[in-house]
Amino acid sequence: MAAAARNISTNRRALVVDxxxxxxxxxxxMLGEIGFELECVRSDQEAYRRLSRAADFELLLVDxxxxxxxxxxxxxRFARQMAPDLPILYVSGQTGRDSFKAFGVPGAGFIAKPFTMDELHQAVREALGEA
Structure with a gap:
């Protein structure tokens, strides 16, 4: 793993929806390796409930x-209503960059599955404006 990837962050929380x-x-x-604490939810409804409770995430990774x-x-889009500046990273193995650009929220990132740890770390840094 690259040294820069190891030093992205410490004590940050992210919500993963997949x-x-x-x-x-x-x-x-993968993100635990760079200091993230993650909460995973497996449905849109779980994500809506979690995002409604508090805006305590520094990043949303959403399939x-x-x-x-x-x-x-x-x-x-819902997450941005709750926290307008929340960095968002879309993850998909089926949707391409064109769909992401057409339907995604402004300023969000995209990473295609499958991805390597280094690719994920780089995408997270970019989403957080740290690249």
């Missing part, structure tokens, strides 16, 4: 395709 539990666990492990319910685009 309907696949193992993806949440993988992202949590575009969440199975049943609304999309990650909708979750991100």
């Amino acid at each position: 309907d696949e539990h193992h993806i949440c666990e993988l992202i949590a492990e 575009v395709n969440l199975g049943a319910g609304t999309t990650g685009f909708d979750v991100a």
